[in-house]
């Protein structure tokens with residue numbers, strides 16, 4: 001399973017062009033195949049800041065999209081996924097540093113993959129945001 005995650009992350013980090021997934025720079029920490037859970041680390045960057053020097057909510061939503069999308073693609077075994085919906089709760093500001101996004105694939109259906117994700121500040125372990133999303137195997 002680790003090889004599959006690395007394959008996906010290498011794939012999204014490879015392009016020389018500027019791409020959002022690439023710029024967010026996700027780092028794989030570990031996965032449990034039976035539980036369909038995985039941890040992905042994001043280290044915040046200055047371009048993600050809002051005017052108050054917090055991480056912009058859109059960047060946080062993108063981290064959730066990438067974390068859960070990578071997990072959905074990894075646990076489905078092959079191919080990519082499209083995001084059908086994404087719901088985010090912003091609990092505490094992302095001030096700086098590193099954040100661990102722990103995804104759980106809650107349902108691997110025939111047509112829909114459902115996931116939840118909890119983001120914690122790495123240093124304190126405090127929950128800073130939560131999300132849920134629905135993903136669809138990419139057909140084209």
Ligand SMILES: CCCCCCCCCCCCCCCC(=O)SCCNC(=O)CCNC(=O)[C@H](O)C(C)(C)COP(=O)(O)OP(=O)(O)OC[C@H]1O[C@@H](n2cnc3c(N)ncnc32)[C@H](O)[C@@H]1OP(=O)(O)O
Nearest residue numbers: 007008011065066069070073079080081082083084136140
């Ligand atoms: C080596 C390893 C490799 C593996 C590599 C894994 C990488 C893994 C990374 C995961 C990490 C990233 C995660 C972020 C992922 C996102 O950023 S995805 C971007 C945001 N999401 C979207 O844009 C999804 C847009 N929505 C849709 O495509 C569809 O609504 C859904 C979600 C597939 C659901 O399908 P559906 O309900 O059956 O709808 P469907 O009728 O198929 O499509 C609706 C319309 O969209 C059109 N459409 C659908 N897809 C397309 C398309 N691609 N082009 C043009 N039109 C399209 C259809 O033609 C249709 O248009 P009309 O015929 O009505 O005019």
